[in-house]
């Protein structure tokens with residue numbers, strides 16, 4: 001049986017990316033190891049998405065923007081926060097389109113080329129992997145279900161130094177992704193500052209306290225013969241402080257869980273999707289809450305999304321900050337730094353919520 005063996009990033013000979021494999025095999029039906037168990041399959045019943053707030057960051061009334069942001073991040077109480085759209089965010093349509101296109105081009109390159117392009121970093125932080133969600137370095141065991149996607153990710157601090165390791169193909173990758181990540185960094189800071197202000201701490205408090213490790217992830221979901229049995233990414237909260245997602249205007253694929261149902265987060269022209277990260281949820285002791293979401297596939301066309309995450313710095317201790325501690329503070333046996341937290345999350349996914357941090361309502 002074929003194994004999607006991607007257990008060692010440096011042993012590139014083993015990587016068989018889904019997109020490239022599909023080019024070769026042209027599956028007419030979904031291989032059985034991509035078929036989700038019944039309970040995880042995309043539901044047919046979808047709620048209309050007009051309940052997702054659209055926040056105009058270009059407005060002049062700062063207090064109003066803060067209010068809206070906070071409301072959206074708290075609205076449904078514990079574990080029920082939602083995703084939001086932001087518009088008038090200051091990033092040009094041209095740059096958004098160029099960024100999506102450069103990542104589409106990246107995923108369209110032959111597997112060999114992709115491997116070369118993400119093998120420059122001696123620390124192995126640049127990764128290309130397929131299919132798995134939380135287990136990029138793991139060999140699939142019998143019975144485990146794969147995700148219908150390929151993923152490319154790398155750290156993207158705004159320093160020039162890190163850029164030496166970035167792909168130089170496709171043409172203009174560094175130029176476009178460099179500009180994009182600089183602008184997204186400013187936007188992410190703006191959102192975190194607005195949230196900080198709304199939560200009653202100093203504007204820069206959140207990232208000053210947690211440090212930061214900005215990362216860019218390009219998800220690619222090839223067209224799938226049967227989207228009703230597959231998932232691009234199973235349900236999760238992002239293990240970040242904040243996430244800003246760029247999706248294609250013509251292709252739907254992001255779902256948000258709300259009140260036990262799934263709603264489609266349809267693309268809105270020129271808007272970003274913003275997601276409060278699970279780390280911010282923990283740091284604020286549940287004052288703001290990350291939305292639970294998933295990505296589904298579709299049968300007609302591939303979908304690419306560009307995910308910009310502000311992770312805390314690797315050594316930041318993941319625990320509620322003093323400012324947010326109260327009688328409801330979770331009783332924790334131990335605190336991890338983000339490096340360990342992330343490794344735990346990669347291994348256990350959302351179980352971390354029950355197993356490690358028992359957040360009281």
Ligand SMILES: O=C(O)CCC(=O)C(=O)O
Nearest residue numbers: 219238253254295305307
């Ligand atoms: O592709 C999407 O819309 C969602 C991606 C996502 O949730 C993630 O990368 O964490």
Ligand SMILES: [Fe+2]
Nearest residue numbers: 236237238293
């Ligand atoms: Fe996510």
